Amino acid sequence: MREFVIQLGLLxxxxxxAALGALAVGALLRRLHTPSRWLCWLWLAVGLRFALPWGIPLALPRPQNEPLAQAADTVRILAGTPAAAPALPAAAPAPVPAAAPWYAGLTVxxxxxAVWAAGVLVLAVRAVWAYRRLCRQVALACKTPDGCYSGACVPAPFTLGIVRPRIYLPAGLAGPMRxxxxxxxxxxxxxxxxxIKPLFYAVACLxxxxxxxxLAFRQLEREMEAACDEAAVRxxxxxxxxxxxxxxxxxxxxxRLAPGSLAFGQGSAKTRIVHLLRYRRLGGLALALCALGVGVSVTACMVQPTVAEATPETAETTPALTELTPESAATPETAAVAFTPNTAGLPNLDDPAASPRFACPVDYTYISRYAMDGSHRGDDLTAPKGTPVYAAQDGVVAEATFHYSYGNFVQLDHGQDAGGHSWTTLYGHMDDLAVQPGQVVKTGDLLGHVGSTGNSVGNHLHFEMLADGxxxxxxxxxxYRDGERAELTA
Incomplete structure (x- = not known):
């Protein structure tokens, strides 16, 4: 559900x-007397941008400013199609927990x-009700020789219907004006x-x-009426x-009539009249320039820019990652063996020369947030969905379950180091889990894959570390990579 809401927001x-750009360009093109039927294409492109999750790809260079680069990476990851998670190694089925109430898994x-769906439903019901009411109102209109429907029940000229639209004209409308x-x-x-109009209205409802x-829907209405006015007075x-x-x-x-109807008198009468009084046909060169402007604007509306991914230099590649070769997950038989922690490999809090000793648990793109006193408990290592997450050190799985905030998380107990300090690491927001509580793991064993479960925005691994609790x-x-880790001082 989180991915659906985020994708809808990005869309x-x-x-x-696109609507803001079309509004500015449309105002300029209208001052140049661009035919309104061409401006309709501009707003139709805006409607497609609202409706389609893809567009014309446009590769942009990566920003040199690091905050901008990180923001671009976040948008790219949120907007990208999640990669399929690699197949997990076979493991014995975990014990089935007690059934939780249906509302336990609900999140923000x-x-x-639910609020979005309720809004769409209300607007859809309102539109259908208005359409049916207008149909009942003009049900007694009679067909005339010119193929229209007229009668005292028709208040103003309009077109009604989607599959088989009909033109309704007031009974008193006659002569050249008719x-x-x-x-x-x-x-x-x-x-x-x-x-087109009901489809665009449906997109606006979404x-x-x-x-x-x-705004885009009203502008399309305006250009539709202006285009037909131009055709009528040509x-x-x-x-x-x-x-x-x-x-x-x-x-x-x-x-206003029903959203799906096309009323002759709808829209700003003043705007339509001023446009007609100033309307004039353009010459061939002016038409060509206007057509070029509309074409470029329509193309710009459909562009979806993408920023190149970060490509760290070879010298900055984390050595621990190159050495990690994920082995098969430990089986219950292996877990039954007595666990002897690798105390020699654990860092001592009082020994700067002993740092670092934990391997980097994931091949990250960048670190979006560090652990801060009182505000953030761990580091956020941003990576695409499905990236493997490895054990940073030998240990035993203390917990491997779902938490409303951490999402799918694993907590490893690494025992005590030579200085007598107890170490624990936590890996949160994973898409899935590849280990079970009580399972013994070695450095580089697969724990799961990067995801965005729990209270999270964007795919990343939340990595916490505790010493003596x-x-x-x-x-x-x-x-971590050079420049992204800190050195201990005596």
Whole structure:
């Protein structure tokens, strides 16, 4: 559920960025008298950006600024498709725990998903109810010789229907104005607007929490009406345009019809009239430039930038990782053997020369957060989902279970070192577990794989270290890369 909520948020973020860009570009193109039917394509591209989780890939160089680089890596990992976790070694089935209540596994991600689903459901029910109410209102309209439906029950010109749309005109609309309005509505039909508008509305409902999604929907409505207005007055003289504008004022709607309908009078009457009075056809060169601008803008809306992954130099590669060769997980028979901790390999708190002695447990991309006194208990080693997590030192599995905050975690007891200090390490937020409580592990044995379970945002390994039951900072005792670990001082 967490991944679904994060992916939806990222999708809405990309769509919102496209909407802001389209708003600025659209304002410029409108000042250049770009045909509104072309601007419809621009907003349709924004709608696709809200709807599709992929786009045109655009590789960007990695930022030189380290905070920006880490932020880019976080977005890349969140937006990326998780890799399939490697196959786990065979292990004896763990004892089945007592059944927990259904609500025990609920997290804040489930709450966010429930709120989102409730909002979508409310908007969908509201749209269907408004559509059915309008259908009942015009049910008594009669078909006219020109293929439309008219009657006293029709308050204003509009098109209704998705599969078989119908044009509804008021009974009092006649003469040249009826012909112009009919051309307007038939333009909607010819361009597929009765289908496009409900689909775009559905996309906006999926992103109901994002005001930019509704802005994009209103802008598409505006450009649809403007495009049909342009088609209706094309070739008309000034008097005919003025009469058409009077018709817009006459049927300007005070409220809104069903989201799937295309009402002649919807939208800002003032904006539509000013646009018609200033509307003029462009020459060939101007049209070509406008087409180029729209094409570039549509392409930009569909671009999905990606930042190159970090490629650490060979000299910075963690030696412990190159030496780690994950062996098969210990079997219950092995676990029954008496455990003798590797006390000679454990660091002594009072001996700076003994650091580091813990191997780095994961092939990380970067360390997003270090252990801090009172604020963070361990180091966060960011890595793609499915990256193997290894035991940092010989030990026995004290715990291997799920915790609401740590997610899937393993705690290893490493015994005492030569100085008499007891050591424990914890590996949290893993996607799965490859060991069981009581199991003996050696340095480099597989514990699980990187994930983002529990109270976590993004795939990473949370790594804690305790000496004599007191939290210590792992970077003083772990073989991190050069520049990312700290040295003990006497």
């Amino acid at each position: 809405s973020l990309w769509g919102g960025a 991600w489930h709450l966010l998903a 012909a112009a309005v009919l051309l307007h509505e038939r333009t909607h039909l010819r361009r597929g607007d009765p289908l 992103h109901w929490f994002n005001p930019l999604a509704w 070739g008309c003289d000034a008097a005919a345009r003025n009469a058409y504008c009077e018709t817009i004022l006459r049927y300007a709607l005070q409220g 007191v939290l210590v900072q792992p970077r003083y005792f772990t073989a």
